[in-house]
Amino acid sequence: MSIAGFLDDSIAVAENEFRLFRRNRSAILISLVVLPFFFTASLGAGRGGAGTTYYPTANIPIAWVDNDNSLASIRLWHSLATSHDFRNLIEGYTEQGALAELGTKRIYAVIVVPKGFQNDLENGYQARLILYTDDSEPGVSDQIQATLTTYTQNFDPNVDVQPYLSQLQRQSVAGVGIVTKGAIFAGFNVGLTTVLAIVQIFAGFYEIAGGMSREREDGTYARLLVSPIPIGSIMLGKTLFDVLLSVIRTFTVLAISVYGYGARPNTDILTLLSLSLIIALVTMGIGFVVAALKVGQRAVVIIEFFLILFLFAFSGLIIDSNLLVGASQVISYSLPFTYAFDALKRTILLGRPLLSLTFDLEYMIGSIVATYGLAFVLLHFSRERLIK
Amino acid sequence: MKSFVRDTVGITGKELKQLRRDPVSLILTIMFPILLIGIFIVIVSAFRATTHNVPIVVADLDGSPASNELLNKLTQSRFVHVTQLVQTEDQAYQAVANGQAIGAVVIPQGFGVDLAAGDAFVIVSTDNSKLTSSQFVTEAVNEGAQEIVTQATQEGGVSFGLKLAPIEVITRPVSGRPPTGDPILPGFLGMIAILGAFDDIVNAISRERERGTFPRLALSPVSLFAVYSGKMSATVVLTILRTALMLLIFTLYGLVIRGSLILIFLTTILIAIFTLSLGLTISARIRGTATLTVLEIAMTFPLFSLAGTTTSPLLLAPGGTAIANSLPWTYGNDALRRLIYLGSGFNAIAGDLTILLVSSLILLPIAILLSKRTM
Helix, strand or coil: CCHHHHHHHHHHHHHHHHHHHHHCHHHHHHHHHHHHHHHHHHHHHHHCCCCCCCCCCCCCCEEEEECCCCHHHHHHHHHHHCCCCCCCEECCCCHHHHHHHECCCCECEEEEECCCHHHHHHCCCCEEEEEEECCCCCCHHHHHHHHHHHHHCCCCCCCCCCCCCCHHHHCCECCEEEEEECCCCCHHHHHHHHHHHHHHHHHHHHHHHHHHHHHHHHCHHHHHHHCCCCHHHHHHHHHHHHHHHHHHHHHHHHHHHHHHHCCCCCCCHHHHHHHHHHHHHHHHHHHHHHHHCCCCHHHHHHHHHHHHHHHHHHCCCCCCHHHCCCHHHHHHHHCHHHHHHHHHHHHHHCCCCHHHCHHHHHHHHHHHHHHHHHHHHHHHHCHHHHHC | CHHHHHHHHHHHHHHHHHHHHCHHHHHHHHHHHHHHHHHHHHHHHHHCCCCCCEEEEEEECCCCHHHHHHHHHHHHCCCEEEEEEECCHHHHHHHHHCCCCCEEEEECCCHHHHHHCCCEEEEEEECCCCHHHHHHHHHHHHHHHHHHHHHHHHHCCCCCCCCCCCEEEEEEECCCCCCCCCCCHHHHHHHHHHHHHHHHHHHHHHHHHHHCHHHHHHHCCCCHHHHHHHHHHHHHHHHHHHHHHHHHHHHHHCCCCCCCHHHHHHHHHHHHHHHHHHHHHHHHHCCCHHHHHHHHHHHHHHHHHHCCCCCCHHHCCHHHHHHHHHCHHHHHHHHHHHHHHHCCCHHHHHHHHHHHHHHHHHHHHHHHHHHHHHC
């Protein structure tokens, strides 16, 4: 068959896919609206926009119990209460009363200044603060402790107004300043690297594997196979269809992120689009392999769910791959998505040129070739099995 | 009334029988909890590893005994692994920029002298695109510096004129558990209840619609209310089984469950009933099993962060907190945490349970009405 004929067939398959897609309102809604919008908006709601600053502990009600009633303890209270981080310090509790309230959702922590606080500071001893926390709220204890520590480790009991400490100074140990370099990224921008990929993986996998399963279950795949269109054209046609949807999804996510949440990716649109499409192609390759295994539509969705959960654990989304141990690390480094997330971080956050990420690109493109090749072989040799 | 109960029990039995005959759904019911816990164990074991070996390079531009001491502390650190000693500051930064190391520590010239004056500093450059590893680098340097200061203070004679941080913060969690407890496990239990109930909807309604058996069921002498009631009862039975499986896994994992088991089961049942009510409402409009499952999964991942599963809603940005507070699941997860960790009684979680119940009672009639219209 000539290349022109092959391409004609592929375009015909792609057109057919679009026709089917256009007639399916739910599919349009989920693929182009719900997935990009839902994920991006959830990220913005959880982390705040890229240009906004919020202080996680600012509005958490915390009881302040001063058992020392000294000048030093009053100065400490003043430095905390006038900060951005502890705007909801509540006075007037006794220690017992405050502890009784802990766990009732009226207060989430109690800071107790023990007797002898000032005395210890005056005599050069390390004074203590006791922080009781409602640890049934995930992350709250750690966050309050970390924030409180930044204020206490450089506290000077001899001055009324504590000098303003920058974020860098707050990390320092008394006597040894730690000057940190390296760009600090807005939580939204970090999340964008995940959302951009997850949306493509989510939609791409379902559209390819789910679409082929649906065709098989409806009996239209059998008709497609008995037509003179070769397997390669079917795969290319479906890929072309999904690539176009991926482009729309990428622009949707970016538009919501940039215009809705003030995200400023540290790279150009072409890099973002290229990476996004590479991720979509890797996913489609895996989708074709799964479709060739003759699984039902529902099984496809279940596999997709497990795939996404798997990626969260092993692709460096929650914890960096280099910190994983043993077999988990081997799994992580063998997943093409690990390199995809890495490339997204290096471009969106660090502004590295796409072509400088040679290994990431090689691994992802290699994975596309491998999965498409495997899918082609499987689809070719299981023609009979797939139409039964 | 008697016939209603009989019909409900009949439908419940039918649902459970169908599940038993469907190996994919049956495996899914068991696999969800195991997979979630498996992922949790992978992540927690990575965080709790005794050594992390995050690669760093060090440029010691001072060469004094004090800087040597800091270098020693870094090489002994359990967080980082010093892969290279470089000669200049630029080489150190370049190593991070090239991706050869995740962090670079520069000990500037005059560090020893400045340390004696209590005014020293070190420079730490990190690749912050590696979110967790970069924190370990800062942590290692912080720890090393703290150890030098402590050592200097204890040795007295060789004191560098430094003192320890003036105030130490001692944290005491109200539950009495160690501060590094596993605060997200109850949230996982909530997620299992949600996912399971969504899956039951797919099995119970959408699949019957696709196979054309739902109209037959509706045309039978069984009332529509009894049909829904039966399907809901099946979900209650399955939620009890899923909750029992999760609690068993928690116990094997070493988690001490403090609260009443009955209240835990009641909470997961109410979470499931609310999810079922929502699922019934959605399934009146979206009919395909696969489409509904995709929507279910798409909703699940944002819920991890917005419904208090992995992070407290208190720590979200203001918009996120508002969304979290408007989701009934947040209250279910909250109740589960209070029950499991704090051992709270019924009074403490009554408000949470009421919100779940009222939300279900509002959604259920809507779901039945929509189902009738779209039948």
